[in-house]
Amino acid sequence: MTLLLIRHGETAHNAGRVLQPADTPLSTRGVAQARALGRRLAGAGIAGIVTSNLPRARQTACAIAKACGLPLTELPQLQERNYGVLRGRRYDELGFDPLVMEEAPPGGESARAFEARAAAAFDTLLPLRRSVGGPLAVVTHGLLLRAWLQRGPLQLENGQALPTGIANASITIVAARPPHRVLRINDTEHLDDDMRGSQRTLAGG
Numbered sequence: 079m080t081l082l083l084i085r086h087g088e089t090a091h092n093a094g095r096v097l098q099p100a101d102t103p104l105s106t107r108g109v110a111q112a113r114a115l116g117r118r119l120a121g122a123g124i125a126g127i128v129t130s131n132l133p134r135a136r137q138t139a140c141a142i143a144k145a146c147g148l149p150l151t152e153l154p155q156l157q158e159r160n161y162g163v164l165r166g167r168r169y170d171e172l173g174f175d176p177l178v179m180e181e182a183p184p185g186g187e188s189a190r191a192f193e194a195r196a197a198a199a200f201d202t203l204l205p206l207r208r209s210v211g212g213p214l215a216v217v218t219h220g221l222l223l224r225a226w227l228q229r230g231p232l233q234l235e236n237g238q239a240l241p242t243g244i245a246n247a248s249i250t251i252v253a254a255r256p257p258h259r260v261l262r263i264n265d266t267e268h269l270d271d272d273m274r275g276s277q278r279t280l281a282g283g
Contacts, residue, residue, distance in 0.1 A: 100133075142217070
């Protein structure tokens, strides 16, 4: 049995390299990416879908749910790191890299608090996967996926490299049982060239 870990589709703020407010929706390209995800997963035998409750993730999950004929379970722990007052600011104009900052911005989360939440979210997924009795699709965010890949619990196989960025609408497939081996990483085979977007799209936040 597997977990299919999915980053939400593109948003205008991803494309504009802006740290995203919580209510950011998918862009037109992001909607197309979500539909492509649905087409790919419709025949994949997934048994359940769980999603972050932020709009960009939920919209992506809804497209998958519609294609697969499955209900959604929302899990707020799957939300992206909260950057507080930095939300809505352009990444390239900050003068520092907020994606690796340890301290909490005003109104936001520290790296330590975020990573603890990410770990707790993963622990919640395992009984959900068992309850549906088959592969579980998990729609979440770039930095949360990176936290799982960098600091556990996911185990990269020999020859696998951590990608520079987790692509919008990508799928990472991992074993549901420990040691949670990564079977496929950052897969966007379901997206055609027009759907992939710019290489400069912000890969987190």
